[in-house]
Amino acid sequence: MIVDRPESHFIFVVPLDHVEYRYNYINLRGEPLTNKQYLEHWGKWLVFGLREEVEELARKLDPFVEEKKIPAVKYDRKLITEFQLNRCVMCVYCHDETKDEVWEILAALGVKDKAWMYERETLEKWLPGGVNLEKWIQGRGLDHEQAERVRADARAKFTKMFADKNEIFTGVYQ
The missing domain is CATH 1.10.287 (Helix Hairpins)
Structure with a gap:
């Protein structure tokens, strides 16, 4: 389900269960992660593109999120001027044990550039x-x-x- 809250800088793709039933998509095979596990294992594939490109990719990823093959996705509503980037960023989240399967989905949808980052690295930044x-x-x-x-x-x-x-x-x- 694509969740677009105008007050947020980000647009999210999360399972409908997360929105309706508070399903915690930060898990591995249905087991929620502790803070320690999250910092050790949770990360994201970074995809860069024009807003229209990441929006189109989000629509294509939505069924994979609903099937829980991809836990969640978020992308920039607009460029972050403070970072002086000329592309929007999409984050495709998953546990590091499933990152190869998630990459296969992204590659099948035409994503070519690979950039993986752990959430602990983002936190440090x-x-x-x-x-x-x-x-x-x-x-x-x-x-x-x-x-x-x-x-x-x-x-x-x-x-x-x-x-x-x-x-x-x-x-x-x-």
């Missing part, structure tokens, strides 16, 4: 000093005080989110 957070701060033109507040908020958010390594990971509201 959004922590204080991380390349994504610092580019975002710079791109927004924040002054020193505002930037420090953003850094402190990011640190607090992720520290709280992963405080208990054995707790079931339930996602990040975006």
Whole structure:
């Protein structure tokens, strides 16, 4: 199911069960991942393209998400000007044990470039000093005080989110 909430920067492709019944798609063979397992094993294939291209790919991926062959997908609603990219980014999520099967689906749909990233790597990029957070701060033109507040908020958010390594990971509201 394609979920397009105008207030979000992202458009999501998630199983209908997730929307209607709070199904946790962050799992391996039906078993939800703990925070520790999430950081060790959860990741994504990155696909870059024009908005129309990633939108078309999202429509093609939707049936695979409904069949739970692909856990979830998200893509940019528009370019992120702070990062000065000329392409939208699509994230095709899965556990590292299933990434080859997910890649086969992507390749069959015409995706050619391979770029895998673990979520822990993404998290590090959004922590204080991380390349994504610092580019975002710079791109927004924040002054020193505002930037420090953003850094402190990011640190607090992720520290709280992963405080208990054995707790079931339930996602990040975006």
